[in-house]
Amino acid sequence: SPSSHWLFKSSTHGLFLDTFFRYYPTASLIMIHRRLEEVVPSWIRLSEVITDSFLDKSDSSPIATQNLVTEHSVTGIDYWVQRFVQFRKSNTVLPVCDIFYEDLMAE
Numbered sequence: 001s002p003s004s005h006w007l008f009k010s011s012t013h014g015l016f017l018d019t020f021f022r023y024y025p026t027a028s029l030i031m032i033h034r035r036l037e038e039v040v041p042s043w044i045r046l047s048e049v050i051t052d053s054f055l056d057k058s059d060s061s062p063i064a065t066q067n068l069v070t071e072h073s074v075t076g077i078d079y080w081v082q083r084f085v086q087f088r089k090s091n092t093v094l095p096v097c098d099i100f101y102e103d104l105m106a107e
Helices: 011-023 036-052 062-090 101-106
Strands: 029-033 096-100
Touching (some): 011 062, 096 101
8 A cells, every 4th residue: 555645536436435444544535526517528528439439330320329328427427426425424524625626726
């Protein structure tokens, strides 16, 4: 394990914070928050790019396929948000420093 700090860059790491703190109960957390109106379109576009090579190009209804990717992307974000909120409500005594992404970039 690192001697000073860890950096979890993927939002999927946030799904396992309970497990992380079970093994590292004295850790502190810096949470960077981005606005959902920025995150959602970005995540949908990334999902489209990732899934594109797996999609059937002969499909006569590419809009339906794109809508399915969008629906799954939004469902995934909703799940992540619920998990983050649940984690924070269940762990109110953990040392957490919340930073807005815009403030971080401004500094």
